[in-house]
Amino acid sequence: MSADSPAQPPTRPAPGAAPGAAARATARGRATVPTPAQRQPPRAGSDFLQLSAPDRGIGGPGLTDWLTAQIRAAIIDGRLGAGTLLPASRTLAGELRLSRGVVVEAYRRLTDEALIAARRGSGTIVLARPSDPGEDDGAGQPTATAPLLPNSPTLPAGAAGPDPTVRIDLSPGLPDLAGFPHQEWAAAGRRALAGATASDLGYGDPRGHPRLRAELADWLGRSRGVRTHPDGIVVVNGVAQALALLAQVLLRAGQTSVAVEDPGSRGAREQFEYWGLSTERLPVDHDGADTAALQRLSVRTASLTPAHEFPMGVVLSPARRQQLLAWAEAADGLLIEDDYDAEFRYDRPPVPAVQASAPHRVAYTGSTSKTLAPGLRLGWLVPPKHLLAEVVSVKHATDLGACVLPQLVLAQWIGSGRHERHIRAVRTRYRQRRDALVSALQGGLTGRAPFVLHGVAAGLHLVVGLPELTVPDTVLAERLLRNGIRVQPLSWHAIAAAPRGLVLGYAATSADRLREAGTEIAEQVLALR
Known part of the structure; x- marks a missing residue:
């Protein structure tokens, strides 16, 4: 994370200072001339988002959820545009009077969601804005008549491009693409090319x-x-x-x-x-x-x-x-x-x-x-x-x-051994995500509706069996998709009649979004009993 520059006299805001500094100087009647640094992508501070930390009675996890949701919403609705430089974690924590760990964890979650990214030497920036589920992109007529479930359920996740109606995609089969080791892979590529011969390219x-x-x-x-x-x-x-x-x-x-x-x-x-x-x-x-x-x-x-x-x-x-x-x-x-x-x-x-x-x-x-x-x-x-x-x-x-x-x-x-090290690292991450989804499903369904979890000991997905679901599992999947959560009904993968249930991929989704999805899935299951 980058650190904010030290304060300067009010008539000449320091390069990289928060926007509020320039505004205060102008308010005193002294015009300022933007420096080259100030013409860089705008820096977002808590004053810009009008953030105010909630009641101090909320614990650390609750504050992290709150801050993550606030920044996520600002990115999605366009208040924080692509390329916006976020404040350093220490700076934002000081302004909100929060533990720095709360901000660091919120930034980590948003990084997992591919909404922001840390850039060496330049701090943490906002990535390209995802589409809002209700946004009209102006490209033709609304698609209200389009089928909620794809005609070919075996089309790989993401093969048809991002779906603006989906806010949480639990399609099985995808690893954490936001966590792809770009720098390490690029370094391996440079070494591979340096050692390649002319005959290798034939x-x-x-x-x-x-x-x-x-x-x-x-x-x-x-x-x-x-x-x-x-x-x-x-x-x-x-x-x-x-x-x-x-x-x-x-x-x-x-x-x-x-x-x-x-x-x-x-x-x-x-x-x-x-x-x-x-x-x-x-x-x-x-x-x-x-x-x-x-x-x-x-x-x-x-x-x-x-x-x-x-x-x-x-x-x-x-x-x-x-x-x-x-x-x-x-x-x-x-x-x-x-x-x-x-x-x-x-x-x-x-x-x-x-x-x-x-x-x-x-x-x-x-x-x-x-x-x-x-x-x-x-x-x-x-x-x-x-x-x-x-x-x-x-x-x-x-x-x-x-x-x-x-x-x-x-x-x-x-x-070089990097493959095995990468697998060990993401295995820990996937275990944590699996645990978040399992905990949310158990918390929402235990004692309220019969369910069975399958395949939780391995892989990148699990199956939640719903033996007393009164409608086809495709109906449940459609209801969830209407609420922005994509899942796969178990029946999609069966030749003969199969037990009703859902196939849920968890590797590509952050833990807090998995908890949100698990809670919503439980609510929809209960509504269909």
């Missing part, structure tokens, strides 16, 4: 750059127990491309169907169906995918999320893992293991990948979409050896290979 191996594949083989072996060699890894544009490549390989081999979890990833299901594979329902219970049901299906391939089943959050039990592997051997089958967020386990280390037990039966895939950002489009596929050549052939025909420069940066990022 048409390369369609499997991906050997430097990244070597780093991935080492890291996946250490963190997930994956058994592979760098030559056995194919760098892909996210898990979606891994599934697309596998679907095409399976079709070439004469397979026509694949088993998918239910409830399960609708995006994965639609990916297979897009390429021409039919999908067969594989029920999920408290032990994970039902292997007895799998044996009754006429399929030789099953796609699963065994470390943290999406969306229910179940870990595939040891007995089911053994049964699954036995099925794959007996059927000469293939298991597609989507290890989408296993890095985020909060109660104990994650279970090793299923691939570690049977590399010849498992196609293992993962990406940086949950650990860093989906926009990087960086992932990996470790197919069984007998499928590797065919996968590489399809990959080459698709795009010749993934973009090289991001691969070199990721190789540098992993090799």
